[in-house]
Amino acid sequence: xxxxxxxxxxxxxxxxxxxxxxxxxxSVVEECLSRVEKGIEPxxxxxxxxxxxxxxxxxxxxTGALALRYLKNLDAEAFRVEAACSSGSLAVYLARKMLNAGxxxxxxxxxxxxMSRLPTEVATSVLIRGGSPExxxxxxxxxxxYAMMAQLYxxxxxxxxxxxxKVSVKNHNNALRNxxxxxxKKISVEDVKSSxxxxxxxxxxxxxxxxxxxxxxxxxxxxxxxxxxxxYIKGMALANDTLGVFERDDPTSVAATRKAAAKAFKEANxxxxxxxxxxxxxxxxxxxxxxxxxLGFAGKGEGYRLIRDGTVEFDGALxxxxxxxxxxxxxxxxxTGVGMMVEIFLQLRGEADQRQLPDVEIGLAENHGGTxxxxxxxxxxx
Amino acid sequence: xxxxxxxxxxxxxxxxxxxxxxxxxxSVVEECLSRVEKGIEPxxxxxxxxxxxxxxxxxxxxTGALALRYLKNLDAEAFRVEAACSSGSLAVYLARKMLNAGxxxxxxxxxxxxMSRLPTEVATSVLIRGGSPExxxxxxxxxxxYAMMAQLYxxxxxxxxxxxxKVSVKNHNNALRNxxxxxxKKISVEDVKSSxxxxxxxxxxxxxxxxxxxxxxxxxxxxxxxxxxxxYIKGMALANDTLGVFERDDPTSVAATRKAAAKAFKEANxxxxxxxxxxxxxxxxxxxxxxxxxLGFAGKGEGYRLIRDGTVEFDGALxxxxxxxxxxxxxxxxxTGVGMMVEIFLQLRGEADQRQLPDVEIGLAENHGGTxxxxxxxxxxx
Numbered sequence: 001x002x003x004x005x006x007x008x009x010x011x012x013x014x015x016x017x018x019x020x021x022x023x024x025x026x027s028v029v030e031e032c033l034s035r036v037e038k039g040i041e042p043x044x045x046x047x048x049x050x051x052x053x054x055x056x057x058x059x060x061x062x063t064g065a066l067a068l069r070y071l072k073n074l075d076a077e078a079f080r081v082e083a084a085c086s087s088g089s090l091a092v093y094l095a096r097k098m099l100n101a102g103x104x105x106x107x108x109x110x111x112x113x114x115m116s117r118l119p120t121e122v123a124t125s126v127l128i129r130g131g132s133p134e135x136x137x138x139x140x141x142x143x144x145x146y147a148m149m150a151q152l153y154x155x156x157x158x159x160x161x162x163x164x165x166k167v168s169v170k171n172h173n174n175a176l177r178n179x180x181x182x183x184x185k186k187i188s189v190e191d192v193k194s195s196x197x198x199x200x201x202x203x204x205x206x207x208x209x210x211x212x213x214x215x216x217x218x219x220x221x222x223x224x225x226x227x228x229x230x231x232y233i234k235g236m237a238l239a240n241d242t243l244g245v246f247e248r249d250d251p252t253s254v255a256a257t258r259k260a261a262a263k264a265f266k267e268a269n270x271x272x273x274x275x276x277x278x279x280x281x282x283x284x285x286x287x288x289x290x291x292x293x294x295l296g297f298a299g300k301g302e303g304y305r306l307i308r309d310g311t312v313e314f315d316g317a318l319x320x321x322x323x324x325x326x327x328x329x330x331x332x333x334x335x336t337g338v339g340m341m342v343e344i345f346l347q348l349r350g351e352a353d354q355r356q357l358p359d360v361e362i363g364l365a366e367n368h369g370g371t372x373x374x375x376x377x378x379x380x381x382x
Numbered sequence: 383x384x385x386x387x388x389x390x391x392x393x394x395x396x397x398x399x400x401x402x403x404x405x406x407x408x409s410v411v412e413e414c415l416s417r418v419e420k421g422i423e424p425x426x427x428x429x430x431x432x433x434x435x436x437x438x439x440x441x442x443x444x445t446g447a448l449a450l451r452y453l454k455n456l457d458a459e460a461f462r463v464e465a466a467c468s469s470g471s472l473a474v475y476l477a478r479k480m481l482n483a484g485x486x487x488x489x490x491x492x493x494x495x496x497m498s499r500l501p502t503e504v505a506t507s508v509l510i511r512g513g514s515p516e517x518x519x520x521x522x523x524x525x526x527x528y529a530m531m532a533q534l535y536x537x538x539x540x541x542x543x544x545x546x547x548k549v550s551v552k553n554h555n556n557a558l559r560n561x562x563x564x565x566x567k568k569i570s571v572e573d574v575k576s577s578x579x580x581x582x583x584x585x586x587x588x589x590x591x592x593x594x595x596x597x598x599x600x601x602x603x604x605x606x607x608x609x610x611x612x613x614y615i616k617g618m619a620l621a622n623d624t625l626g627v628f629e630r631d632d633p634t635s636v637a638a639t640r641k642a643a644a645k646a647f648k649e650a651n652x653x654x655x656x657x658x659x660x661x662x663x664x665x666x667x668x669x670x671x672x673x674x675x676x677l678g679f680a681g682k683g684e685g686y687r688l689i690r691d692g693t694v695e696f697d698g699a700l701x702x703x704x705x706x707x708x709x710x711x712x713x714x715x716x717x718t719g720v721g722m723m724v725e726i727f728l729q730l731r732g733e734a735d736q737r738q739l740p741d742v743e744i745g746l747a748e749n750h751g752g753t754x755x756x757x758x759x760x761x762x763x764x
Contacts, residue, residue, distance in 0.1 A: 022515045053443060055436045059518070061466035061511045065622050065755035075641075078622050079472050079756065082462045084443035090461050094476070101483035129443045133404045136441070240447050240460050259457075373447035374461065 004099045005223025005230030006380070008035045009342045010216035014330030015182040016116045017212040021058045022066060024112045025050070028216035029070035032108065036218065037227045042073035045218075046104030049095050050080040051087035051111045052334030054126050058114055067110050077104075084130040084369030085283060086238075087111065088337025089376035092217060093238050099221045106221070111338035112214035123210055130370035132244030143207055143284060145245045145371045147199035150286035153252040154201065157301035159289060161201055165192035166307045167285035168205050168327055174314055175324025177355035180339075182211055182330030206285045206327075213332030215339040231345045234362070235268025235379040237261075243373045252301075254287070256375035257294040257366055264364075265296075268379040272296040275379075276360040277318065277347065279340035281368045282325040291366055292320070295377070314355075322347070322355050337367035337376060344380045386481045387605025387612030388762070390417045391724045392598035396712030397564040398498045399594040403440045404448065406494045407432070410598035411452035414490065418600065419609045424455035427600075428486030431477050432462040433469035433493040434716030436508050440496055449492050459486075466512040466751030467665060468620075469493065470719025471758035474599060475620050481603045488603070493720035494596035505592055512752035514626030525589055525666060527627045527753045529581035532668035535634040536583065539683035541671060543583055547574035548689045549667035550587050550709055556696055557706025559737035562721075564593055564712030588667045588709075595714035597721035613727045616744070617650025617761040619643075625755045634683075636669070636750055638757035639676040643748070647678075650761040654678040657761075658742040659700065659729065661722035663750045664707040673748055674702070677759070696737075704729070704737050719749035719758060726762045 010028030012019070019027070033040060048071060050063040060066060064078030083090045088111035095107035115123055128136050131145055153159055169189055175181035187205060195205040223230030239259035245251050265271065278295065282288040289303035297318060298306050306312045312320040323329045323343040326336060344363035346352040361381060368375040392410030394401070401409070415422060430453060432445040442448060446460030465472045470493035477489035497505055510518050513527055535541055551571055557563035569587060577587040605612030621641035627633050647653065660677065664670040674685035679700060688694045694702040705711045705725040708718060726745035728734040743764060750757040 020515070053437075055464075055508070055511060056438045059511055060515060061435060061464065062625060062751050062755045064465060065625050065751070066515070068622055069624070074622055074624065076622070077620050078465075079476075079620070080464045082437075082443065082464060083446060083460075094461075097483065097485060098479065101479065101485075103479060103483075126437070129437060129441055133402070133442060133448070238459050238461070240450055240456055240458070242451070242456065243444060243447050369444050369447075373444045 014213035024214035051091035086369035113332035146284040175328025208326035208331035211330035237263030254372035396595035406596035433473035468751035495714035528666040557710025590708035590713035593712035619645030636754035
């Protein structure tokens with residue numbers, strides 16, 4: 001496959017915003033177009049793919065067609081895709097497929113979610129849809145499902161509540177440098193451990209928040225027509241697993257991420273040691289340690305060592321979630337995967353301002369749906 | 383592009399069913415696999431695309447991953463797509479794109495909707511999401527939007543309430559022959575004209591119902607490996623228009639259908655006269671007359687002549703909606719487009735039992751979202 005390049009982006013602040021679905025989509029579409037360094041005409045964009053997790057949040061069907069209003073090209077094709085929390089990366093995945101097949105030359109991807117439209121108790125009943133029907137039926141919410149994984153991981157491998165808390169502390173620290181982040185609040189291990197218990201061992205400060213937000217990317221088959229400094233998708237894969245945690249042989253691993261990572265590394269023809277930094281799916285911070293293992297950053301049962309020894313800190317050897325992650329930056333579901341790639345785009349171009357990492361050439365994004373029934377792993381490079 | 387073939391199908395009854403989302407998906411996946419004449423192993427299916435219009439109906443995210451449970455192949459890729467009422471055809475459209483690009487050899491498409499999960503007044507607030515944000519905000523429901531189109535069409539072109547009623551009568555008559563149809567109830571023009579007024583000139587008996595149901599199709603790059611009598615996709619296109627009726631130059635035409643039809647006919651390299659029969663999107667029966675025009679079956683402002691002169695009746699020269707259409711067969715949204723193609727598959731193979739049309743070789747499906755912000759036109763042949 002040829003290399004598809006990212007040439008521009010749009011990104012709102014993440015948080016509780018006044019904007020509705022239309023405003024969110026419109027603002028990132030217009031920003032993304034206006035940032036194209038060598039300029040682009042709407043008619044050059046043949047396809048728009050939107051992503052959001054839930055219609056009850058967006059209160060809008062056919063958001064693809066809605067995005068065309070802001071693109072100002074009704075002759076482009078448009079549709080929406082969904083795979084729960086991995087919806088944003090799914091949109092990029094399909095955009096790349098359509099580009100590599102030569103169906104279109106440029107695709108605009110728009111991820112968004114308007115979660116604060118609903119009261120929190122209703123939002124919880126929406127979010128439970130990310131799990132299996134059986135989990136849903138007996139009231140196993142997303143934090144409860146992740147709690148089972150986190151509890152088992154502690155028992156089997158010796159991770160501690162302090163390890164889990166340190167992931168939250170790291171990601172909040174990183175969010176301090178990110179103007180788009182929902183939280184700009186330094187927290188301590190003690191703050192996390194004394195926060196409200198949600199589903200043991202998961203506490204409030206392990207949980208990503210209810211967020212509104214949007215992110216857009218412009219992808220091209222001929223990226224140098226639009227910028228001298230594109231970021232290329234070197235490898236990318238989507239993989240699936242069972243919907244329910246209870247159906248899995250090993251609930252301490254996100255098998256879909258493991259499968260997708262293997263494929264993405266193979267396609268990119270690189271090894272784990274070549275990865276300079278990563279954005280991963282810390283919807284609940286304990287899972288970040290398991291993802292280190294599924295991506296090959298650490299051996300099985302050894303992920304927590306990377307948070308203990310500082311490897312994954314901002315100034316460590318392999319920084320993870322320098323954006324603040326889902327925990328610190330926020331998690332407007334359909335935007336999340338797209339926003340991860342915006343972060344990597346900026347880092348690789350040296351445009352990440354006060355959170356810029358030195359000398360980075362290869363970044364990885366890991367974005368999974370629910371507790372991992374869908375996962376997309378993307379490897380990006382200059 | 384090479385010719386992608388349909389090799390098998392699954393289809394539930396449409397109506398108010400006891401089944402939940404899982405049952406609906408599971409039953410058509412299993413039926414579709416079991417109907418493959420030369421047999422198929424789950425591992426031969428590399429991708430599953432699901433379609434439904436709304437998460438509040440399905441109460442489930444990641445239905446792609448859920449379908450893999452019934453496929454019994456967790457190594458297949460899976461995701462869901464949405465474009466309101468055209469979601470089902472969108473899924474087939476993308477399946478074909480992935481097949482033609484050579485990414486996979488076989489794709490399973492599963493369309494479904496579980497509308498009766500919600501009380502009717504809540505369902506109405508869900509369905510309003512199919513229109514534009516402005517229409518949504520001021521309470522212009524789908525029947526109200528279609529009513530404006532139907533009113534204008536009468537004023538401009540001389541169609542009458544009798545013409546609209548006759549479309550409902552025809553589709554109910556056709557549904558009598560379809561065991562899957564939601565309604566098996568013969569109605570008269572007088573029944574339609576005396577039914578409850580919803581939004582003038584639209585009455586209850588012009589409206590497609592709240593339906594549950596599912597339909598599946600197996601598409602292949604090598605269809606003859608699986609059946610000696612595949613049905614080929616000769617031409618297929620997706621096109622878009624404004625979300626809102628108020629934004630359109632001509633609200634008496636579904637411009638997206640017009641654009642998609644032009645592309646699909648060109649790709650299939652056939653003319654309108656080559657079409658033997660069609661399934662079209664009669665979500666509200668007046669629009670069926672406009673669709674005749676947008677597909678080229680009649681000149682502008684002359685669509686109603688085809689219902690007056692009997693052309694589109696079961697025994698006419700160009701039968702339309704022999705399945706019963708959305709009005710008579712039912713409209714479980716995400717299933718609708720897939721179900722249209724199941725009907726054409728059966729007709730072209732001579733397997734449509736008591737509703738079999740004689741000597742049909744080419745069939746057309748037209749499936750649009752909302753009032754036509756998205757439209758997919760598909761031309762199928764042996």
